[in-house]
Amino acid sequence: MGKKPIWGAALAAAGLMLAACGGGGGEETGGAPGGGGSAAATTVKIGVMGDLTGENSGIVIPLRNAAQLAFEEYNATNPTTKIEMVEYDSQGVPEQATALAQQAINTDKIVGLVGPAFSGESRQVGPIFEEAKIPSVSASATNPGLAENGWKYWHRIVGNDLTQGGAVADYMKRALSTKTTFVIHDNQEYSKGVADVVAKTLKDGGVTVQTDVIDPQGSDYASTVNKVKAAAPDAIFYGGYYAQAGRLLKQLRDGGVEAQFLSGDGSLDAGLAKGAGGDNADGAIVSCPCLIDPTGKAGPASKKLADAYKAKFNADTAIYSGEGYDAATAFIEAIKAGKTDAESINEYFKTIDVPGVTKQIKFAENGEPAASDVYVYLFKGDAYTLLGNAKEASKPS
């Protein structure tokens, strides 16, 4: 029974040891700026933290790739201050993220962080970066509570769950004319946040709402399936990540539940269709405060990123790649403006106002993006396509 905690503790200990061992040697790499030649190129380190190899890495790798692309494009212009990207694979586990944060601060001496990717790890890591006075820009942590901590070094470039949940609930009512909805989540920070907003918005709109919670570690969701069958809803909203969403959707369809399935950005991955098996995911609608636009419909910047991304990674842009690119751009703009240490980069973020791929890169005082939209996507086969802005999109035929 104690297996998992033991493993976690061992990892944390290993992380601390790494951080401790590296403490001495870190100076040479971190403090490279040459005292002599003024034109000598210097290098600053910017971290990227998130689940890069774990169960839900599918929604983090595209943003890592896009950030890498942005930094490489910038370095290719031969600037006086180059950027070195450092990866921190937290696997989305908060305990692991905190150990990595110490390593990033003490050993690697990063001046900024793209991430952490998920809300749960962001909550744990936020205070650590706040204390170390290192600015972060998350491209994908959407929990509303994160902006309410009074953190001065924390930012995100993506709309939060309140925005998303409200928008998708309005869409369900307006376009799908739902009368009874079943809302399910897996009790993780992000999942509960978005599901609660959807449930509340629908209830306030006069829709009958029933709820249930699943165990993300479990594999048998039969009890939830039974509840949904008994409730006979016309729509199901699931708050959570795609691995569990796929599993749940499969068991719902196997159990004979035909109701319209919807979910939030955590499920926006081909893994949803894979996990659901067969054509179970066909017709599923997934919302996202992110813009995924591999064909570059939305504009020239979107098109340019899609082409460059395709050329480098031989893959289409995917979830959060635009936002990852924008988060990296925020740091690049700061460094272009000559802000090469953590404190002055953070200062610069207060006034930054440049066009990004997905939105204007501009932060409100609490670190939220100044403006953002929610989009809905439709699954068919192994892929999903943009249905449109949740405000205007209609019911798919």
Next chain:
Amino acid sequence: MLEGFLNQFWPATVDGLSLGAIYALVALGYTMVYGVLRLINFAHSEVFMVGTVAALFTLTTLGVSGQLGGLALIGMLLLIAVVAVVASVVTAVGLEYIAYRPLRKRGGSRLAALISAIGASLFLQQLFALIVIPRLFRLPQEGGRLPVQAPGWVRRSDVVTIGDFVVRNDKLLVLVAAVLMMVALDQFVNRTNLGRGIRATAQSPENAVLMGVNIDRIITATFAIGGAMAGVAGALYLMRFEETNYFVGFLLGIKAFTAAVLGGIGNLRGALVGGFVLGLIEMYGSALFGSEWQHVVAFVVLVLVLMFRPTGILGESLQQARA
């Protein structure tokens, strides 16, 4: 709340029994090894995991596509079960030879064996995540930590429909297969020479040796039987859920171990009873209080049972579990 429960009573019963059947099969592995060695074989959850992976590998190798129903489904299930049993038995016996026997021969304490079990469990999990799963299913390195899906190979249909009482073919198969395996095991332990040896060793290893029982052979057989049961459970799991991953045994292993304790650890029929009771409690608990209370309800019941019957529902000891 109660109305919701009544609505879900029959589906919850069916699901509870089919979930409990898998718990019971895995619980047998814990209970048999405990009966003979007084050791909690924590790596048994990985024996189950190996079974699911072997079953999945068989399916993908055969290139099964298109959904099977009826006899074809049963035939395919038998086939993947045989492969899963072989893989699980090899793993279980390998564990005994590598992780436990050397310790026993050097007079290691039970605590040492327990640590060895936990180590073996982590080793197997990570070995599968890093090497075996990516190689077997030709996935990129990081794919080893992700769930691996089987092609949709089961055509699910309702075989019994009496009002609310609906039984789907895969759930029925799980239940029937598990009960058959357990009856077979019960007969084996009670009727054969090897079974008698197992019971004798469980009762008193010293006396069993004096009576000419080859203890090492008995222990190997015990691990093999537990492994076989876990292999069957793995194949059934793959039919029911059509996916697996390197971590699949963790939660299920805990539940199966709980079922073994609930029924009376060391007691074969106890594992059966414990598995079904635990499965039903979980499903009824979820229906009554919501699925998030599933584990809470299950473990509260476990604590209550142990307060009044410290040795579990049917009581401890393998040797007394007989007709």
